[in-house]
Amino acid sequence: MIRAVLSFLMIWLAIPALAQDFRALARVLPADSSLSDVAGGGARMALALTQAVPFRVFTLDDPARVVVDFREVAWDGMSADFDAADAVAGVETGGALEPGWSRMVLELSRPLAVAQAAMATDPADGTATVHLRLDPTSAEAFAETAGAPPGVATLVAPAAGEMARPRQSGAGMLVVVLDPGHGGLDPGAQRDGHDEADLTLVFARELRETLVRSGRFEVILTRDSDVFVPLPTRVSIARAAGADLFISLHADALAEGRATGATVYTLSGTASDEASAALAERHDRADLLAGIDLSGSDDVVAGVLMDLARLETDPRSDALADALVAGIAAAEGDLHSRPRLEAGFTVLKAADIPSVLVELGFMSEPEDLANLLDPVWRALMQATMRDAILDWAVEDAAAATLLRQ
Structure with missing residues (x-):
């Protein structure tokens, strides 16, 4: 049986969005990077990077290897004496087989299990360090847990990949970034002992599994635990992932009135109604809690460039939102009386990525809260969203072909 040790392991800390340039590749900081033996026959790696990036860790057998993939890292700063560990026979770096990923392969001298894999980010300058600890294990135990995550190529020979991700064609893997709202110091809405942050995280994890199992998706979560992630950083994660x-x-x-059912939002400079405006304001307040003020951060030129990018992206976002609403309606799911709205949510402001915000329901309504707590209802909603996204991908690819003509 093939099982991944850590299918997608990503650590994102609450750091100022402007402390990092997510548009550039992360680079290795050789002075702070090392790979060494530890007492007992294991090994420890510290890989210092100029900025935080999503990463994943898994093991492969025959021969024994540890694979660490990043989105993305330029390896030209690697020091020749980086590998000082007898437990690691060699280190290869380069591009992974999938575009947009960089790969490090640790060739093991003996079976070692991944005991720790974490990323720590410096809140002052945005630099990050990936910490990896490998402990001795038996050959049988290593083989039992070895295997790549679903949808990840098992060939590990580093290969040059594309540096820029083209618009999806409807044929390959779709990179989806799921953003569970709130988290950490911001629990979101609360009802009957339940926090919105917890409910959205459960739904996002399950939706990730539903998408990955289809074999068509590569899925990244902006948070995979109860931590606070600033709103602009969530967008930066999506851009760094090539979403x-x-x-x-x-x-x-x-707080007042009643509302039930799902609503799908796209970005607008002005909200569809006062309720949408209040909702956007409530979500965006999370950044104020972290002490981040984004006012005036974009100059005129940047604003013009983003507006030009949105000329292409906004219709794609609208089409995605329409597909989700149509899919939920066809599955006889629960929809709000006005299921398609617009608002100025910060997390929808990526100029180059089709983006939507889905209100799955309203915790203030007992029936909606019961749905959110029901695994059967969640599974049906997740399958519906998967099918709607696939339908959108086909139509989106067809629209791109027409534009090229």
């Missing part, structure tokens, strides 16, 4: 689409997940509550 084909971005879906933010929420489950709000109304």
